[in-house]
Amino acid sequence: MSDLDRYLQAATRDNTRRSYRAAIEHFEIKWGGFLPATADSVARYLVAHAGVLSINTLKLRLSALAQWHNSQGFVDPTKAPVVRQALKGIRALHPAQEKQAEPLQLRDLERVVDWLEHEMQTARAEQDQASLLKASRDRALILLGFWRGFRSDELCRLQIEHVQAHAGSGITLYLPRSKGDRENLGQTYQAPALLRLCPVQAYIQWISDAALVRGPVFRGIDRWGNLSEEGLHANSVIPLLRQALERAGVAAEHYTSHSLRRGFATWAHQSGWDIKSLMNYVGWKDMKSAMRYVEAAPFHGMARITDKPLSP
Template sequence: MSELDRYLQAATRDNTRRSYRAAIEHFEVTWGGFLPATGDSVARYLVAHAGVLSINTLKLRLSALAQWHNSQGFADPTKAPVVRKVFKGIRALHPAQEKQAEPLQLQHLEQVIAGLEQEAQTAIIENNRPALLRARRDSALILLGFWRGFRSDELCNLQIEHVQAIAGTGITLFLPRSKGDRENLGKTYQTPALQRLCPVQAYIAWITEAALVRGPVFRGIDRWGHLSEEGLHANSVIPLLRQALERSGIAAEHYTSHSLRRGFASWAHQSGWDLKSLMSYVGWKDIKSAMRYIETSPFLGMTRLVEKPLEP
């Protein structure tokens, strides 16, 4: 790979590249389209999958086709008037309510963390190191994900070298890149230690038990208790969260990794945070992004966890 290609590749995120490759393969191989494409062929492709693929998926397919043509020096067929009109018609005839993850309510956060702590204590008694490691890891991941409003990719990209945790005080985390950081400038996040459900305490307990000093914070654990050198993949966070919830007696089919982010946003909203403070704390740059995550119904059994509010 040339230096030019290396920098061009770095400009596009790995997940985006994978999605674009799959989209191009679907157009060219599965559907039988030809590249470079014409506006008419792209319009026919949209018609063939209207009502079958979601609006968001169709938008991604158009973005992939546009990127391929632009990178190869061809005219972008997705900008053709016929494509725009067909897509507008699809949105009118196949409206779909956006599916949102169930927010993780505070009472369920307490329940799952209590369940994981019980698993940890049982593992200590039975000398079951793999189970102990999983309980400590999952507690840290869930609590950090909730109180920092992190996405799954942000949790999986955390590196020990970029985390400073002081027991009883707080934790500072630096992310060199994330989905919301389009300029790859990196961002530092902070959260204080809490009286209960403390992410700082959970992080320290996990790192100490796993004897980790560098590399990914959250990793896979095999049946013998060996830790992977690689970080968890973002797609593994959903099953990890659902399994932990189910073991604690919580029906988890409607929960995803976004449930942590939505849960925190809803908790903060119900706790009286103004929208500007919430957006600054989580990292949202526009109001629409924030409002999609806020659950308007009140949580049950909400209690004050800290002596003073979390500072954005």
């Protein structure tokens, strides 16, 4: 790989590269399209998958095709009127409500953290190092993910060298790159220590239990309690979260890694945070992104002007 290719690759997030590569393979191999593509073939590709793939997935496929043509020096066929009209028609004839992750409510956060702490106590008493490490790791990951509103890939890319935690005070975390950091300038995040459900105390305890001094914060743990040298993969966060919730007696099938982020945004909104403060804390750049995550009560405020409270 040349130096130019290396820098060009670094400019695109790993998840985006994988998604684009899969989209190009789907167009070429599974559907039988040819590259460079014509506007007509792209429009026919959209029509062939209308009602099967979601609008967001079709838009991702268009973005991948656009990126491929631009990078190879060809005219981008996805910008042609016929493609845009085809997508508009598909959206009109196949409307679908956007699926969103269920926000993790504070009461369920309390339940799962209480259960993990119970697991930690039991594991210490039984000298079960593997179970102790898994419960300690999961508690720290869930609390940090919730109170910082982190995405799963951000949690998995945290490095111990970039974290400063002070018991009873707060925690500072630096990420060299993230989805919202388009210029790759790096971003520093902070979270305070809390009297309960504290992410700072959970982080310090995990690092101590695992005897970690450098490298990825959150890692895989085998059945014997051996820690991986590599960080967790972002795709592993969903099963980790669901398994912890299920062990705590919480129905978890509708939760994803975004449930932590949405859960915090919902809690903050209901606790009186204004949207600007929430956007600054989480790192959203536009109002539309923030409102997608906020789970507001549908009749909030209306009870004040009615004879009796409204219920959904």
